[in-house]
Amino acid sequence: MPIITYRQALNQAIAEEMERDDNVFILGEEVAEYNGAYKVSEGLLDKFGPRRVIDTPISEGGFTGLAVAAATYGLRPIVEYMTWSFSLVAFDQIINNAGQVRYMAGGQFEVPMVIRGNSGGGLRVGATHSHTPENWYANVPALTVITPAFPDDAKGLLKSAIRSNNPIIFIENEILYNYKDEVPEGEHLTPIGKARIRREGSDITFIANSASTHRALEAAQTLASQGVEAEVIDLRTIKPLDFDLIAESIRRTNRAVIVEENKPFAGWGAQVAYMIQRHLFDELDAPVIRVASLDAPQPYNAKLEDYLMPSADRVVKAAKAVLA
């Protein structure tokens, strides 16, 4: 199986789906002539031309709204944000329009669109550019929130997202763009709403997503050398949440640590922790611990930023507390 980057996997997904369906088009800042601010859309303009690969002005609210309505009209737009941090100026369009129009119309319209771009901290770009907004959007009932951690899922989930008849919030992570792994060629669809066990273990369950999956895996590696086998669940889709897999795992391990980059207050891990105590109270041998970003804005200084973010060290520490 070919080994490609997360970035190339995303590119493949978009190109294959555009090949498949003329209603699919991509728009965003620098997606066409510049070949993508992060090169995810590289080569698409040459392949599909300016009708379907469209450079926009710096107007996230405007072009997001455009895409919402184009979707209700039957097209399948892919909106690229240079980073999800810029989605804040399009919040009304995402939440009130993409997120409510079908319901408010009594189900008359479909909104088959994908909004995608990178997110996350660790890049020393400060407080305005480092958001991880999955919990914000997961709070909107009609929005589906996907956060792939590996190249195969980046491709398979993006292809599924483009084919979905519903609005999909597709949150990539910049520090994963150069991550390389095996990715199936051609048709490869990953089911939306299904988590995946990325490492099996019997002593404790780590529940993570996106870049935090890699932190959890690193922590599991460290613990393995100390005789502790951690199971690592990559949620892949934040909402709908695959609690079946979480429950199945915790029934075996009876212990859990949640690893997320959201700020702690009402991060997605708070929801998962609630559900674990609500549905699996009797299965637990210890309280669940969440390892999230600290409750502070993202600092520029590298030492401070590293201190703020969830790390494999913090995960190890939390696991030891849960196992104690």
Add this chain to the structure above:
Amino acid sequence: MHTVDKPGRLKDSSSSAPQPAALPALTRDQKHGMLRMMVLIRRFEEQAEQAYLRQQIRGFCHVYSGQEAIAVGTESVINRDDAVITAYRDHGHALARGMCPKACMAELLGKATGCSKGKGGSMHFFDKSKHFYGGHGIVGGQTPLGLGLAFAQKYTNTNRVTLCYLGDGAINQGVFHESLNIAALWKVPVIYIIENNLYAMGTSVARSSAGDPLVKRASGYDMAGIVANGMDVDDVRAKTAEAVNLARTESLPSIMEIRAYRYRGHSMTDPRKYRSKDEEEQQRKRDPIEIYKQRLIDDGSITEKDYDDIEASVGAEVKEAYEFALNSPDPELEEVFDDIFAPETQIDEIERRPKWSYGD
């Protein structure tokens, strides 16, 4: 009744005289139909106000009285398969689009038979079959949607156009300017129709918007800007025809500013303390329905008796709509979870409501 000014003497009309030559002459039936639709909108809204006072309509209810010539005149020069989208003062546009008064009234009463199944309410009317794309509650939020509808029309080579209505208050939302810029850059066939009813809720246009006329905003984007007199349905019609022609034949966007007067408050809960009774009375002297009625009588298209017949048939239709709404059922409680997600057709169905509840 109010005294009627001739259109040529309207004080704040900055429009030139209507140019009926630009349009095919209306048949007697078409004129009759336009007058009847304006009356229908007015009486529908009066019924809505009554139902609101009886607390049968809850929440916010923004009535269109005084602005009927805008919805009816603009609608009269587009095709059934063109798209229309507006803000929360949407009853008039919906009716002018040909939506069923019964379904509209039922929506106001929150009933399952409503045009949005009782889930949208006054501000969120929709009818896909009529190419009516809402009914949007956030000021200015519909302006990029109008852009997107027209974009999709162009992308799919339909030769259709989109009318996107907004109020004078909405022109100060940033997303409207983002939309104008994109519309002009990409030559998107959307017509933005600013319904300038002189008040952004309770803030007069003079206190709310720099630049007069408001349509001057078009020039910054190299777009056509067209002003019409919203109290004169023929003027609205003629001016809209110019804008539609630009969109249809050259795929060019434009902005229209159509001036009218909102007879009632911003919404039903607005006591209108920011303006005088005298102002309201003066404005009502140039009532769009009275003006058009008199014009049709003068040109021999209708008689007073015809007008009385219109009032009688509209009265019956509105009464029937109201009774239909009253007698319709509420949605079932289980329906609260319906219409959130579209069924999947290209991928396996996504399990949305697993046995694990997110809440209690």
